Amino acid sequence: MSVLLIDIGNTRLKWKHIIQDKESQSGTLLKSEVPHYQWPDDIEHVVVASVSTNDELRALFQQKYGVSLKWLSEPDVGFEGFHHCYPDPQRLGVDRWLAMLGARVHSKNPVLVVDAGTALTIDLLNEHNQHIGGYIVPGQQMSAGALFGGTDRVEQYLDEADSGNMYPGTHTRACVSAGILRQQLAFIESVGKQYPQYELFITGGDGRVLAEHTETGYYPNLIFDGMELLCAG
Ligand SMILES: Nc1ncnc2c1ncn2[C@@H]1O[C@H](COP(=O)(O)OP(=O)(O)O)[C@@H](O)[C@H]1O
Numbered sequence: 335m336s337v338l339l340i341d342i343g344n345t346r347l348k349w350k351h352i353i354q355d356k357e358s359q360s361g362t363l364l365k366s367e368v369p370h371y372q373w374p375d376d377i378e379h380v381v382v383a384s385v386s387t388n389d390e391l392r393a394l395f396q397q398k399y400g401v402s403l404k405w406l407s408e409p410d411v412g413f414e415g416f417h418h419c420y421p422d423p424q425r426l427g428v429d430r431w432l433a434m435l436g437a438r439v440h441s442k443n444p445v446l447v448v449d450a451g452t453a454l455t456i457d458l459l460n461e462h463n464q465h466i467g468g469y470i471v472p473g474q475q476m477s478a479g480a481l482f483g484g485t486d487r488v489e490q491y492l493d494e495a496d497s498g499n500m501y502p503g504t505h506t507r508a509c510v511s512a513g514i515l516r517q518q519l520a521f522i523e524s525v526g527k528q529y530p531q532y533e534l535f536i537t538g539g540d541g542r543v544l545a546e547h548t549e550t551g552y553y554p555n556l557i558f559d560g561m562e563l564l565c566a567g
Pocket residue numbers: 342343344345346347450451452453473474475476538539540
């Protein structure tokens with residue numbers, strides 16, 4: 335069976351094509367690139383999780399895949415293996431929900447799930463699949479954009495580069511990038527310290543560098559793992 339899984343975040347689209355239940359290919363696209371992309375034919379199931387409305391992309395996939403398309407814009411509240419803490423569970427981001435399900439594929443322990451995308455989210459799921467709650471803060475690009483846009487002289491100087499580390503910066507861009515990285519790491523560490531029995535999982539576009547600094551495995555496919563669990567159950 336050939337299955338196409340798609341995760342549409344606020345910045346990018348990630349896809350995974352599973353061919354005959356074993357082989358798979360994957361990729362990342364900017365949302366503007368999606369209409370020009372050569373999407374595969376002959377797919378039996380297409381599952382799309384989208385955190386924003388994306389009417390145009392929905393119409394595009396609907397036209398291409400018809401009844402094979404399952405479009406998830408919110409958690410499936412009928413799914414039995416998950417206990418929500420939100421009074422209105424449909425307000426919980428579908429990506430956060432799927433990433434928690436994905437972490438469950440890898441561990442039976444309580445899990446602390448970090449998704450470092452447009453926004454950075456942290457979610458806690460206990461061993462009984464009870465969502466304890468979570469946090470939402472701006473992601474790295476958004477944080478930097480707030481500083482560049484909201485001040486006069488914190489500028490993206492072209493003769494400077496992001497530092498890629500968290501040593502004290504010695505020019506403007508390094509101060510911003512190192513500061514944001516250190517802020518995110520301190521945030522993750524602060525929650526982790528309070529929940530030491532929770533196993534840490536990191537995913538998302540900025541997750542790799544965070545995982546390197548926390549000596550945690552990086553799970554770029556956590557949302558797809560959650561989708562596969564959802565489709566199997
Ligand atoms: N080529 C890239 N294009 C855009 N963002 C990138 C790229 N490489 C890394 N990133 C980082 O990844 C983050 C977006 O992560 P991603 O998981 O794709 O977000 P979302 O799921 O919200 O669309 C951005 O904040 C940015 O810092």
